[in-house]
Amino acid sequence: MNESTRSEAPYSFGKRNSSSALYDRIFTGLVWGIGILVILFIVGLLFMLLKNGLPKLTWDFLYSIPSEIEEGGGIGPALFNSFYLLAISLIISIPIGLAAGIYLAEFAPNNKLIDFVRICVEGLSSVPSIIFGLFGIALFVEMFQIGLTILGGAISLAFLNLPMLTRITEESIRAVPVEMKNASFALGSTHLQTIRRVLIPVALNGLITGICLTAGRAFGESAVIILTAGVTTSGVMWDFNLFSPGETLAVHLWYVQSEAIVPDAQEIAQKATSVLIFIVLLINIVFRVPLWLNSRKTKS
Amino acid sequence: MIEMNQTVQTASAELGNSIRTGSGKSFDRRARLRWANSAFRIACIAAAAFVCLVLFGILFLMFRTGVLTFQEVSFAEFFFSADWDPENGKYGALLFIFGTVALTALTLLISVPFSVLIAVFLAEVTPKWLRNLLRPVLDLLVGIPSVVYGYLGLTVLIPWLRDMTGKDLADGLLAAAIVLTIMVLPTISRVSDDAISAVPKKYRDASYALGSNRFQTIFRVVLPASSRGIVYAVILGMARAIGETMAVVMVIGNTAQIADSLFTPTAVLTSNIVMQISSVEFDSTWNYALYMMGFLLLVISLIMIVAVRFLQKRGVRES
Amino acid sequence: MKALIEIDKLNLFYGTFQALKNVSMEIPQRAITAFIGPSGCGKSTLLRTLNRMNDMIPGTRIEGKIAVGGTDIYSGEVHVETLRKKVGMVFQQPNPFPKSIYDNVAYGPRLHGIRGKKQLDEIVESSLRAAALWDEVKDHLKRSALSISGGQQQRLCIARALAVEPDVLLMDEATSALDPISTLKIEELAQELKDKYTIVMVTHNMHQAARVSHQTVFFLNGEVVEYSETEKLFSDPSDQRTEDYISGRFG
Numbered sequence: 128m129n130e131s132t133r134s135e136a137p138y139s140f141g142k143r144n145s146s147s148a149l150y151d152r153i154f155t156g157l158v159w160g161i162g163i164l165v166i167l168f169i170v171g172l173l174f175m176l177l178k179n180g181l182p183k184l185t186w187d188f189l190y191s192i193p194s195e196i197e198e199g200g201g202i203g204p205a206l207f208n209s210f211y212l213l214a215i216s217l218i219i220s221i222p223i224g225l226a227a228g229i230y231l232a233e234f235a236p237n238n239k240l241i242d243f244v245r246i247c248v249e250g251l252s253s254v255p256s257i258i259f260g261l262f263g264i265a266l267f268v269e270m271f272q273i274g275l276t277i278l279g280g281a282i283s284l285a286f287l288n289l290p291m292l293t294r295i296t297e298e299s300i301r302a303v304p305v306e307m308k309n310a311s312f313a314l315g316s317t318h319l320q321t322i323r324r325v326l327i328p329v330a331l332n333g334l335i336t337g338i339c340l341t342a343g344r345a346f347g348e349s350a351v352i353i354l355t356a357g358v359t360t361s362g363v364m365w366d367f368n369l370f371s372p373g374e375t376l377a378v379h380l381w382y383v384q385s386e387a388i389v390p391d392a393q394e395i396a397q398k399a400t401s402v403l404i405f406i407v408l409l410i411n412i413v414f415r416v417p418l419w420l421n422s423r424k425t426k427s
Numbered sequence: 428m429i430e431m432n433q434t435v436q437t438a439s440a441e442l443g444n445s446i447r448t449g450s451g452k453s454f455d456r457r458a459r460l461r462w463a464n465s466a467f468r469i470a471c472i473a474a475a476a477f478v479c480l481v482l483f484g485i486l487f488l489m490f491r492t493g494v495l496t497f498q499e500v501s502f503a504e505f506f507f508s509a510d511w512d513p514e515n516g517k518y519g520a521l522l523f524i525f526g527t528v529a530l531t532a533l534t535l536l537i538s539v540p541f542s543v544l545i546a547v548f549l550a551e552v553t554p555k556w557l558r559n560l561l562r563p564v565l566d567l568l569v570g571i572p573s574v575v576y577g578y579l580g581l582t583v584l585i586p587w588l589r590d591m592t593g594k595d596l597a598d599g600l601l602a603a604a605i606v607l608t609i610m611v612l613p614t615i616s617r618v619s620d621d622a623i624s625a626v627p628k629k630y631r632d633a634s635y636a637l638g639s640n641r642f643q644t645i646f647r648v649v650l651p652a653s654s655r656g657i658v659y660a661v662i663l664g665m666a667r668a669i670g671e672t673m674a675v676v677m678v679i680g681n682t683a684q685i686a687d688s689l690f691t692p693t694a695v696l697t698s699n700i701v702m703q704i705s706s707v708e709f710d711s712t713w714n715y716a717l718y719m720m721g722f723l724l725l726v727i728s729l730i731m732i733v734a735v736r737f738l739q740k741r742g743v744r745e746s
Numbered sequence: 747m748k749a750l751i752e753i754d755k756l757n758l759f760y761g762t763f764q765a766l767k768n769v770s771m772e773i774p775q776r777a778i779t780a781f782i783g784p785s786g787c788g789k790s791t792l793l794r795t796l797n798r799m800n801d802m803i804p805g806t807r808i809e810g811k812i813a814v815g816g817t818d819i820y821s822g823e824v825h826v827e828t829l830r831k832k833v834g835m836v837f838q839q840p841n842p843f844p845k846s847i848y849d850n851v852a853y854g855p856r857l858h859g860i861r862g863k864k865q866l867d868e869i870v871e872s873s874l875r876a877a878a879l880w881d882e883v884k885d886h887l888k889r890s891a892l893s894i895s896g897g898q899q900q901r902l903c904i905a906r907a908l909a910v911e912p913d914v915l916l917m918d919e920a921t922s923a924l925d926p927i928s929t930l931k932i933e934e935l936a937q938e939l940k941d942k943y944t945i946v947m948v949t950h951n952m953h954q955a956a957r958v959s960h961q962t963v964f965f966l967n968g969e970v971v972e973y974s975e976t977e978k979l980f981s982d983p984s985d986q987r988t989e990d991y992i993s994g995r996f997g
Contacts, residue, residue, distance in 0.1 A: 151642040155552065162548030165541060166561060169568060169609055172579055226474035234471055236804065246736070247479040253728045255670025257697050258485060261704070261721045265488045269709050286481050293478055306841035310903070313799060314854040314910055315831035317464040324853070329844060340570065347572025350672040350701055358705075377574045381673060384581060393582075400578050404571065411570050439750050439775060442913045443815025446829045456859050457825055 173404060180401025188398055192362055193379065198391045202399050204360035205379035208277065209406075212356070212373055213346050215281035220288035221338065227289070228296020229322060252290035259287045260354030267355060277373035280356025287351060288341045295337030299330040335414060343410040347403060349377040358382050376403050486725065493719030499712045505719065511683040511699075513713040520720055522685045526600075526695035527669060527724075529686060530679075533604040534611065534668045539661055542612050543650075546619035546657075551645055562620070568613040577677035580606035585678060594690055598680035601689035606674050611664035618663055622656020623649060659735055666731050670724060672697040696720045750775035750914070750944050751796065756810035758791060760803065765791045767968045769810075773961075778936060778945045780955035780976070783965035784996065789948045792965070793916050796946065797833040798826055814914070831858060834907035838919040840899035842891035842906070847883050850891045850902055854910035869909050877905035878935050897928025904935065908943075915939065917947040921954070933958050952992060956980050964988045 191201030227248070235241040263283030267273050303326050311321040327334070356373030360366070374382070380399045383392050496505060500518040508519025549558055549565075584605060588597035626649050634644040650657070680692020681702050694702075700717050707714045749772035758766035766788050773779050781789035794800040795812060798819060811818050819829055831854075842850050851870045860866060870887070874880040879901040883894065891902055900920060907915060917936070921929040936945055936958055949955050955962050956976060963973035964985075972985045983989045990996060 147640060147643060151640040154642040154645075158544055158548045158552050161541065162545050162552070165545060165612070166564065169612070170564060172583070172609075173568075173571065173575075176575070176579070223474045223477055226471045227478050230471035230475040234468055235475075244475050244479060246732075247482045249732050249736070250729050251478060251482045251485075253666055253670075253732045254482075254485065255672070255697065255724055255728060257670070257672045257700055258489065258721050258725050261700070261718060262485045262488055264704070264709070265492055265718075286485075289478055289481065293475075304841075306837065306839060307843060309799070309837060310841045310843065310906075311853075312802065313797065313830055313835040313837075314857060314907065315827040315829075316857045317460050317827055319464040319467045320460070320857055322467075324857070325843060343570045344572075347570075347574070349572065349574045350697075353701060354704060377572050377673075380574050380578060381677070384578060384677065396578065396582075400575055404575055407570060407572060408567065411567055438913070439815045441815070442750070442832055443813075443817040446814065446817055446819065446825060446832055447823050457828065460827070 176397075177401050177404055180397045180399075181405065183394070183398055184402065189402070190364065192364070193360075193383075193395075194389060195387075198389060200389060200391075200395060202376060202379055202395070202402065203364050204362065204366065205374050205376045205399075206402070207364060207366070208356075208360060208373045209346055209375040209377070211367070212277060212281045212284060212352070212375055213342060215277070215369075216284035216288055216345055217338070217342060219282065219285040220292055220341075223285075224289050224292025225296050225334075227293040229300060231293070231297040232300035233318065233322060233326070248290050248293050252294065256287060256348060257350040257354070259283050260351040262286070263351065263355035273370060275355065275357035275372050276370045277356055278369040280352050280373045280375075281369075283351050283355045284345050284348060287348065288345055291341045291344070292337060295340070296334060299333030299337065300326050302333060303329045339410055339414045343407045346410060347377050347407050349375070349381055352378050353381070358386075376406075489718060489722040489725055492715060493722040494715075496712060496715040496719045498715075500716065505716065509685050513703075513707075513716070518712065518716045520696075520716065520723075522683060523694055523696045523699050523720060524723070525685055526679075526693050527697070530600055530603055530607070530675070530695050531665060531668050533600055533689075534607040535661065535665060537604055538608040538611050538615060538664065541608070542615035542660070542664070543619055543657060545612070545616040546623055546660075547645055547650075549616065549620045550623035551641070551649065562617070565613045565617050569617070573610065573671060573674040574677075576606050576610050577674040579609075580674065580678040588690075592690065596680070596692060597690055598678055598692045599688070599690040600679070600686050600693065602678040603675045603695075606678055607668045607671060610671065610674055611667050614667055615660045615664040618660035619653070619657045622653040622660065625656065626652045655738065658738065662731055662735050666728055670697065670728060672701050676701055696724050749773055750815060751946075752811075752813045753792075754811045754813070756792075756795065756808070756812060758788075758795060758800070758809075759807040761805040765968050766795075769968075769970050771963060771970055771973050773944065773946060775944050776940060776942070777960040778940050778947065778958055779961045779963065780959035781946065781948045781963050781965060782950070782952045782955045782991075783971075784991070785950065787965040788968040789963075789965045790918055791968075793835075793918055793946060793948050796914070796916055797830050797835055799830075799835065801826070831910045832912050833914040833916060834910065834912035835916040835918065836900070836903050836907055836920045838922050840896055840903050840923070842899050842902050844890065844892055846888045847891050847894070847902060848887040851905050851909050854906060858910060873905040873909040874902075876908050876939065877901045878931065878938075879905055895928075897924050897931060900924060900928065900932060901935070904932070908939075912943065914944045914946065917945065919948050919950060922950065929954075952980075964991065966991070 188201045189206060190203045192203055193205065194200035231241065231244065231248075235244070260283065263279055267279030267282070268275065273279060307325050307329060308321055311325045316324070352373065352375050356375070358374050358378055359372045360374045361368070361371035376399060380396060380403060383396045383399065387395075389395070496518065505518055505520050506524070507521055508517070509522040509525070510517045510519040511522055549561060553561065580602060584602055585597045588602055589595070630648050630652055631644055634648045639647070675695060676698040679694060679698055681694050681698060682692040683694055683699070684691065686693035700721055703713070704717055707717065751773035753769055753771050753773075756766055756769040757764065769792060781793065783789050791800065795808065796814070800806050808820055812820060814829070814833065817824060843853060845853070848870055851873050852866045855866060855869050860869070871880060871884075874883065879898060882898060891899065894902065904915075904920075921932050924932070933954065936947065939945060947955075947959065959976045961973065962976045962979045964971045964979065966987055972979065972983060972988045974984075979988065980992060983992065
């Protein structure tokens with residue numbers, strides 16, 4: 128770090144500073160530049176997708192049935208299936224995930240068994256989504272012989288949701304201050320009463336955030352659905368039959384881009400993408416705003 | 428000795444009696460509450476057991492189906508032959524394994540420097556208002572579906588690459604790596620951001636007090652201190668990249684050949700499974716081979732989790 | 747039976763560590779008993795055995811007997827939730843729930859099955875009055891409990907404990923986290939409450955014990971060194987260690 132050969136007193140920082148000060152400035156500029164550019168770039172891409180697709184949306188598009196050959200197909204059944212599968216998978220996975228998370232946070236004694244359960248949860252959360260699809264095939268298509276159905280897809284999706292819900296539940300409940308628990312127990316409550324009346328309400332923000340994250344991910348999931356629910360729909364809207372094939376919006380997007388032969392595939396893909404992004408953002412943002420407001424209220 | 432008068436004594440006896448089970452007016456309610464408590468506890472234990480069961484079920488089914496491959500195909504052929512031609516009885520999975528490894532390596536090569544830089548940007552350089560704006564934005568990006576990134580790759584990236592290089596076909600490792608980079612970037616940056624922000628202020632203070640500037644402080648003090656967290660972030664990103672299917676399948680070309688350049692259409696474990704699984708009989712060697720590839724993916728992912736835990740435990744012991 | 751709570755040869759272990767050694771004493775009804783002693787001497791631990799709150803710490807083991815109203819509270823036939831209803835507790839840090847003031851006080855009664863609005867309204871009012879908080883909050887019952895001051899929150903916690911109609915009130919250093927004025931208010935409150943409730947308070951402030959209590963117990967290293975009427979303990983202690991502690995030679 129000695130720029131000059133003149134013998135100088137070791138306290139003269141002037142000369143020594145200049146080169147590293149230069150590095151500092153370059154570095155800062157670089158970091159700012161890259162940081163802003165990259166983030167803006169990615170956001171810009173998504174924004175562009177929304178901008179290209181959203182204005183072209185019509186109710187007709189959202190509602191009508193896709194066509195194999197002709198122009199003018201819509202995404203109706205696929206869109207419905209997305210919500211339907213999401214709902215069923217959440218109905219199955221939320222109670223189980225919540226209960227498992229509560230077990231880890233409240234009922235589990237601190238020992239080897241608990242570490243084991245926790246590794247299982249982490250392990251399950253690291254499993255690639257396509258493996259859940261393969262599992263679903265082995266289970267529903269092969270073992271139970273029901274073929275590609277909404278039910279099979281929804282249950283496989285539920286398996287995918289489980290580890291995330293469990294982990295977030297455990298974290299949220301552990302985050303509740305222990306004094307709250309003590310106060311409740313000291314008034315003569317059972318464990319269940321404390322969980323129902325204190326822990327869950329206080330942890331509700333975290334729980335709902337977790338559910339929204341899980342729901343957003345499940346809504347956009349495609350690999351699992353392709354493998355277990357197929358790439359077609361039954362062709363009618365509002366089909367609640369659990370054993371119909373269950374192509375979802377995300378899958379339809381892929382299908383339209385890779386296999387479809389309709390002339391307006393590009394446009395359908397554009398519009399479908401924008402709907403998909405829009406709904407995922409909606410799930411992630413809209414449900415959390417009231418939570419944010421609520422937490423500011425109880426803090427004051 | 429303390430004496431009590433008559434009324435006080437009865438009150439005391441009442442108290443003593445009331446706390447016994449099996450007595451008192453609200454006995455039914457108390458018994459009901461007790462029962463509900465036990466039932467709930469059992470339900471929670473069952474739920475936790477169920478989660479473990481799902482994991483083992485997956486491991487079991489994948490293994491059982493995948494291992495049937497070796498009835499017809501030798502170990503050596505599956506793992507070391509790059510000739511994948513199931514219609515002619517060739518089941519060499521090496522090319523997919525190579526594809527996955529190469530793609531992941533390339534993705535990390537591109538994404539890690541950018542991600543760490545962005546993490547430093549967020550944690551150290553931005554003013555608070557900007558930080559509070561950008562962090563949620565990045566968190567939202569993590570939630571964007573992978574098909575959307577695949578779609579972007581297909582419709583924006585590939586044409587651009589075609590223009591840039593003049594080739595006819597720009598599918599291949601590079602395109603997939605770029606798409607995956609955009610996908611894992613928010614994950615690696617945010618987790619690294621958390622790790623960097625967790626470095627105690629006193630380390631920075633000490634560094635500044637000795638006369639360093641920000642650049643030196645970050646590189647010599649903060650990053651080394653948060654290195655374990657950053658490694659964790661990278662492993663998370665790596666796990667996501669390895670297991671990613673849809674974004675990759677749309678830009679990688681889906682051809683069963685080893686990639687000899689960045690622009691050769693090729694395939695990886697995940698993309699091959701999704702492309703071929705729907706058109707094969709379950710009881711065929713082809714299918715078993717696909718399941719074996721899935722099992723490989725599963726094992727790799729689980730090993731990474733174990734590695735992370737091991738890392739974390741060592742970190743705690745050393746600190 | 748002579749006193750409300752009788753403790754007989756109580757030993758408590760956290761794993762291998764023995765926190766209470768051969769504790770025996772009596773706690774008189776409708777009076778204030780103070781536990782004093784240096785930090786870590788076991789006074790809070792003993793307090794928590796009285797409502798079995800230490801059940802929640804894994805690895806806790808008890809030998810000996812604690813009788814409340816003649817019933818051994820560690821015997822298998824005791825209903826813990828009812829015990830805690832009858833033996834209430836107020837903690838060192840005020841810990842109201844993040845709910846409204848009304849819902850905080852009504853929490854306990856609702857736990858035990860009281861649902862009628864009129865009944866709850868009455869209970870809330872009488873509990874807040876008993877805790878000397880009613881006048882200050884009666885127009886703001888629906889406001890969040892976190893919006894009132896620390897001293898008021900602690901009185902709210904007392905009201906909450908009183909709402910389930912306990913016979914005993916345990917106060918675990920309930921004024922340590924409060925300013926002097928709030929502390930004084932709560933000491934006055936304890937004096938009023940003693941006519942209806944049996945109060946056991948742990949305090950690290952022996953002057954508080956001297957001011958407020960009728961009986962004082964001095965703890966050291968998990969043992970009861972001495973206990974007697976407060977005036978006697980402070981003016982003429984039997985044990986030299988008590989004398990040393992009171993005159994500030996240690997602690």
